[in-house]
Amino acid sequence: MSKTSSGTLYRGHEGMWSWVGHRVTGVVIFLYLLVHVLDTAMVRVDAGAYDAIISTYQTPWMALGETGLVAAILFHAFNGLRLILVDFWKQGTKYQRQMLWGVLILWVIVFAGFAIRHLSIAFGSH
Amino acid sequence: MQVHKYDVVIVGAGGAGMRAAIESGQRARTAVLTKLYPTRSHTGAAQGGMCAALANVEEDNWEWHTFDTIKGGDYLVDQDAAEVMAKEAIDAVLDLEKMGLPFNRTPEGKIDQRRFGGHTRDHGKAAVRRACYAADRTGHMILQTLYQNCVKHNVEFYNEYYVLDLLLVEEDAYREDGTAYKQKRVAGVVSYDLATGELHVFQAKSVIFASGGAGKVFKTTSNAHTLTGDGMGIAFRAGLPLEDMEFFQFHPTGLAGLGILLTEGARGEGAILRNSDGERFMERYAPTIKDLAPRDIVARAMANEVREGRGCGPNKDYVLLDLTHLEPEHIESKLPDITEFARTYLGVEPFTDPVPVYPTAHYAMGGVPTNINTEVLQDNDTVIPGLYAAGEVACVSVHGSNRLGTNSLLDINVFGKRAGVAAAEYSKTADFVELPQNPEAFVSAQLEGVLNGTGTERVAELRSILQETMDANVQVFRDERSLKEARDVIEDLRRRYKNISIQDKGKRFNLDLLEAVELGFLLDLAEVITVAALHRKESRGGHYREDYPDRDDENFMKHSMSYRDAEAVTEDIKGIRMETKPVVFTRYQPMERKY
């Protein structure tokens, strides 16, 4: 019965959308982590096989994916810090919005730095 | 239809109803029927405070409070009732504190008190700090605290159940002097469940009416949309009298045009009224206590300023409430909500600009007559066993012809408690009165009538004509011409009401249907108010007749009692009989009322 009332979107504010972002990035990172442990485990099986897998990471397409992943990690990490401040710092709830802008600015800067270096390596070597 | 059986049934979950429920719920099997969720009741809108002579900040005692109440009500107050209220006020406040109400505190940690209109030291010498308060949301805190305690005591609520009829049976009885009369007894109530559209009959040994006021007979009002006087209307239809209905209070400071209230506490904290000349005009009308004069006097002064052309604004139709000389921090801590109202609804910043205000219909002094034990009377002195009333729906009469600010929150607590105790005690000794045959017949016929109506008249239109005519003709100033005009309009509306139709024919949450029923109550009450006002040819308290500007103790020092009576004709209205009831005097003799 309640479907009819919850079917439509709630517009929310920054806080809600940052939470959506945090959740999505968290899951993405987790799924990647599962795969990443499995592929790293190849070092215990066969060095050549490991190198083969790693070389796929070195293709430009995977590099782009890798960049996306780091973007996710950076957002999740910085926003995670914001959430921790919201929880433990007395003024945290008051400045949550300013902190979110801080997170985004920091995210852009660090990500830009990373992307330039990483992509230039990834694309440069091929 | 379903039938429920309870020892005590309480109609209404505002301050009065829930205060009663806390007492009765611990003593007897109690159900509370309310058309709103309890915390939506209009007690929550009350702002300024609840008075009691605690003497926490300056010397005070309950006798001064009694005197102020009687003088404030222009001596039409039943003095025994006023004494009871002023005396029990102190415990009423302490009870609330013990239940957890977060009052504002003095530096020593006691309950803080502020000034309020008409409350004075030593019989009128100077304003006194008597109103206990929680910022400007005292009513909110009272309503929440009472609901919290109802939760604590597991009170059974039937939310969104509209009570639409009171079941009374009549028996033959004899007075002490041997004369025969018809004794009414209460059997229960009939209610309508909004969610399902079903009727539920509640059989009860005692019934308490606590259904609040009737402000929606007027257009400009501080009252909620749901305050349609159902309780008074039901009692009147069931053949009970209504007392002192001509006395309706107009609160001086409603936001101009909207009627949203700005508490008198604002003036208690130092705000003042000014006209278009920037003049503090209350100095002329009440030289001693000025802006803190009782509401009827201030409201009339304001209306008079406007009438004489000293109103402000493009249409010169309001005056100004000036808070600009007060410290912003002080306002922010004592009056946070009302300043926000001014900002939200009028876009005025009260720290820097005065706020447009005009009198707004606020409080029904009259209502269902009761004695000091809250027992409802079927005439001047015959009690209806098992039927009680408390709060704005009732007329004890502690407010006489004009209620003092803060005395209503007090009224609901003192008499609500009394009603709860009395109803529960009565239910222990009494038996159920047998329900009449087809108890719901009247209501179901009424509802069917509206649902199947095919007329052309629309409820909203009739209601708005009613409210406009009441605002225009039965407001602060009245005279024979205006009252007759109102009477004629109401008569016409009653005819048109028979010819209404509604669009929603469903069973679920059919508010369309209930608005039609509520309009029926409003029309009944508007008629009683107007007829009673025509009948009282004097000026007293909230009732000001320009054609009879003086108080006339000789002819009118008595309560008016309006009965529904098909045979009678009063002021050319068929169906209403006017009688009177003596005022109870104990220690104060009427004097001229000057402030």
Next chain:
Amino acid sequence: MSTELPEPPSKIELKPGVGGGGEVPSFDITLRVRRYLPEATADAYWEDFKLTMYGTDRVLDALHKVKWDHDGTLSFRRSCAHGVCGSDAMRINGRNRLACKTLLKDLDTSKPITVEAIKGLPLEKDLIVDMEPFFQSYREIMPFLISKGHEPTKERYQSAEDRERFDDTTKCILCAACTSSCPVFWTDGQYFGPAAIVNAHRFIFDSRDDAGDMRLEILNDKEGVWRCRTTFNCSEACPRGIQVTKAIAEVKQAILARTV
């Protein structure tokens, strides 16, 4: 205690145009209402109403206009009409607000104004939802003063600072705007929700109350405070301006402090 003030002057010069006013502008709006009439159709649908409204009109006035002049079947709750009773929380342009506190002129009137029921509670008709689950959570946190020891004959004393400690959360009018804006509450309706926590906070931090521990215990539950993901929708939605997320954070900290 109020401070003694000097008498204000008997007469002052008023600024010209004080009190504002003048011609009240009128404007046209489209009110887009999410209708649900279970007795007529199985599903909810949008319906547009074109209305002419005035300067100080609120969304509630627009709804009344529809109900009174156009379609009497439109159903919604309301009572006080000035933001103190908590009847008319609804989703206006996608966000929870009180219809009686939302002035039309503050919204973008060039686009349709959407109005729909609050989210997460069972829809009953049009803008009306079943509030019982909401009140059930409220009742569960024991929202009443519990004090041990003997009753004082007069009032209990409380310093102004102690009173101030929980002032913010006493303002709650139980409108459910917060709880029904919470993404966690929408998921399964099991979360106690911000309103219940706000009302627990009101007692936990009341110096006169002795049952704070019991309430902390109740909220230290899998459906309690730990489900809050600090999305701040509640704080943004609260029509009383209560710092809801802050109150929740304070309760979390109180639970931590008590266990650790």
Next chain:
Amino acid sequence: MSVSIPAPRSQRIDPKYKRGPKSRGSFEMLAWLFMRLSGVVLIILIFGHLFSNLMVGEGISGIGFGFVAGKWASPLWQFWDLAMLWLAMLHGTNGVRTIINDYAEKHATRAWLKGILYVATIFIIVLGSLVIFTFDPCVTGSTLPQC
């Protein structure tokens, strides 16, 4: 228009909203606390990991079996990666657990999803730990000079 309307609604609670039995102990609190503490530590671990693997030297192009062997020759990096593995897995698993609790409404669905999650987590943690502890630079196919 005949619709069945549920019985009187006073204090009736839709079963969907009936809360299950109270949880005991402070598991949820500890989980919450763990998310924050592990989060802070993970920042250092993950940023260090990303920096050393992708930023310094030849970045991604430099990674290969030899790179890994070189790193794990040092107990510091062994410990680093082990801590990262455990914390990230527990942090992530708990995060996903909350998400499952949020969106899986049926009890059985919830149980299944969480079951799969826990099995996967244990498997990955055990596997990862074994790999780090039993790392053998001379595994088949290794072309490192010391083999």
